[in-house]
Amino acid sequence: MATSIPPAPSAPGQLPRPSLSQTVDVETPELVVLSYTLAGVGSRATAALIDYAICIATFVAVIIAVLQLQVKFGVAASRDSSGAWVMALLGVIQFAILWLYYVLFEALADGQTPGKRIMKLRVVKDGGLSVTFEASAIRNIVRAIDLQPIFLYAVGLVTIMSNARGKRLGDMAAGTIVVKEDLVSQPVTPRRSSRADARADTSKPVPLSARLTDAEFQLLDRFVQRRMEFDAERRTQLAAGLAHRFSAKLTQDPAQLPIAQLVRLHDTELAARAQGAAARNDTGAAREKHRIVATNAPRWASFANTLKSAQGGGLSTLGEDGVRRFVQDYREMTADLARLRTATRGQESSDLFYLNRLVAGAHSLLYRRRTFTLRRLITFLFADVPAEVRASGLPIAIAATLLFGPMAIAARAVITHPSVAATLLPQGMLARAAKGVEDAKRGKGYIEDPEVYRPMMASQIATNNVQVTFVAFAGGMTAGLLTCWALVMNGVSIGAALGLYISKGIGSLIFSFIAPHGVLELTAIVLAGAAGLLLASGMLVPxxxxxxxxxxxRGGRAFRLLAGAVFLLLFAGVIEGFVSPNATLSLQTKLAVSATSAVVLAIYLFYRPRAALPATARLAP
Known part of the structure; x- marks a missing residue:
């Protein structure tokens, strides 16, 4: 009867490469190939659940605070504006929990949210470098598509499991991967049993080759390490089978049982490998692999301890001299990795896996992204964003057509046939227009909310509009279908509302409300739509x-358009909350605000100082 030896647990001091794990190779600036272990669906899902729990707990705390503040300020809101300002702030906090939690943690904590940190996962760029704010924002805004349907994450799970690099749609757009970051805490110094130590004779030269191949030694090693787990009969059967297989390598001593001969052979082979002897049948560079490990294992262990300390507190904890030594050691480690990879000839090896993880960890630490500064933010908003707008004329023109075309058609249809409004607009808008006829006669404005509520209004309007632009951007990952739908439906909605008010003879009522913020808001919608279309073009027309x-x-370019849209919406939200609903301001005054915003917008987007020319040049596709 054929016998087999079950797989053994890892030997002390060794870490076998996970056989079921997916890996991805990246090349460092030192021209050394690193293998990262991709995070599995289970670990990513667990990290996501932890993050969700944190978000929900924070959200519940905010809701409780809102309810308490409503009780305190709600009745006296007309006399005390502090309550409205607090409510506005809480609205912004809720928005931040929903959209900025992942972006800020990944961007500021080097690719780790609290959930990922607990699960020892990290988001990195495809090349192994630290994730940037831009990449983090892109992958997490596209999460709006990945989590469909309704937070079940079916889209994300399907794409992760069907992609060789474990990417969801957000990772594809951002050029990121999620990797495991377990650092081996034990060095891979080859094991030597006490029996082997006792028999070692340092006066004898190290043999050029061991008597067993690596595959044979692994088989023997598994048996010796697990022999006591078998019952006596099973142990005897396995020992007899192995003794027959290795008969030419065993010391023929009739006084010794087969199992004792196998243990002695194991100790001899283990001692030879610990001193760097090559395995039998190894040729060329492969003969060096055991010697590379035996010679350098102590230095690798020391580097592992330094790396663990630096990962915990940053490179600054090492001091100037320590950082200099760390960089020098890192270069030596990359050379060791290249030599060992050549010696193993691409085969899986616990030593290679261990050394690869050390070099990968040091690589991520040394090439961590620069600190995000106020100066970089200003350069991004006032140089990179306008430059991208000027460079993206085609997607902007298409987005404008998809928005303003349906807007004009819907407005004309409702003006010509007012009954069409009931099909295109919700009942609430129809009721507001009917009430608007009476309000216009009384000299009231489009919205008659108390002035004290305007901070809260501005907060709600701005956050809602920003979320709409996020959806339009993320829709690019649906080949642009969702983006086109969002643009068309927004155009129809706005056009139908304008047509409804014009058909009732109160067009000035809605124009006086839209005019102050309309230029900025409509431009932002077009930019967000163009961002989604530009993202889609990367999929459809590469x-x-x-x-x-x-x-x-194109995802990076699209993000700049989206950032411009969000930037404009912040100002549009303030104007819409404080200026647009103000009935005390005349239509002429509001038109003047609109004209001023148009002039400022034109200067912002199209004024090209000489210093901005390099920014434009680097955006060329």
Whole structure:
């Protein structure tokens, strides 16, 4: 009867490469290939659940605070504006929990949310470098598509499992991967049993080759390590089978049982490998692999301890001299990794896996992204964003057509046939228009909310509009279908509302409300739509690039358009909350605000100082 030896647990001091784990290779600036272990669906899901729990707990705390403040300020809101300001602030906090939790943690904590930190996961760029704010924002805004349907994350799970690099749609757009970051805490110094130590004779030269191949030694090693787990009969059967297989390598001593001969052979082979002897049948560079490990294992262990300390507190904890030594050691480690990879000839090895994890950890630490500064933010908003707007004329023109075309058609349809409004608009808008006829006669404005509520209004309007632009951007990952739908439906809604008020003879009522903020808000909608279309073009029309490279490159460009849209919406929200509903301001005054915003917007987008020309040049596709 054939016998087999069950897989053994890892030997002390060794870490076997996970056989079921997916890995991805990246090349460092030192031209050394690193293998990262991709995070599995289970660990990512667990990290997500932890983050969800944190978000929900924070959200509940905010809701409780809102309810308490409503009790305190609600009745006296007309006399005390502090309550409205607090409510507005809480609205912004809720928005931040929903959209900014992941972005800020990943961008500021080097790719780790609290959930990912607990699960020892990290988001990195495809090249192994630290994730940037831009990449973090892109992957987490596209989460709006990944979590469909209704927070069940079915889209994300399907794409992760069907992608060789475990990417969801957000990772594809951002050019990121999620990797495991377990650092081996024990060095891989080859094991030597006490029996082998006792028999070692340092006066004898190290043998050039061991008597067993690596595969044979692994088989023997598994048996010796687990022999006591078998009952006596099973142990005897396995020992007899192995003794027959290794008969030519065993010391033929009739006084010894087969199991004793196998243990002695194991100790001899273990001692030889610990001193760097090559395995039998190894040729060329492969003969060096055990010697590389035996010679350098102490230095690797020391580097592992330094790396663990630096990962906990940053490179600054090492001091100037320590950082200099760390960089020097890192370069030596990359050379060791290249030599060991050549010696193992691409085969899986616990030593190679261990050394790869050390170098990968140091690589991520050394090439961590620069600190985000106020100066960089200003450069981004006032140089990069306008430059991208000027460079993206085609998607902007298409987005404008999809917005203003349906807007004009819907407005004309409702003006010509007012009954069409009931099909295109919700009942609430129809009722507001009917009431608007009477309000216009009394000299009232489009909205008659008390002035004290305007901070809260501005907060709600701004956060809602920003979320709409996020959806339009993320819709680019549906090949642009969701983006086009969002633009068309927004155009129809706005056009139908305008047509309804005009058909009732109160067009000035809605124009006086829209005019102050309309220029900024409509421009922002167009930019967000253009961002989604630009993202979709990376999937549909990659040009000379691969589809993956085009998607990442245009995703970065699209993010700049989206950032411009959000920037404009912040100002539009303030104007819509404080100026647009103010009935004491005349239509001429509001038109003047509109004209001023248009002039400022034109200067912002199209004024090209000489210093901005390099920014434009680097955006060329």
């Amino acid at each position: 040009g000379n690039r691969t589809r993956r490279a085009a998607l990442v490159q």
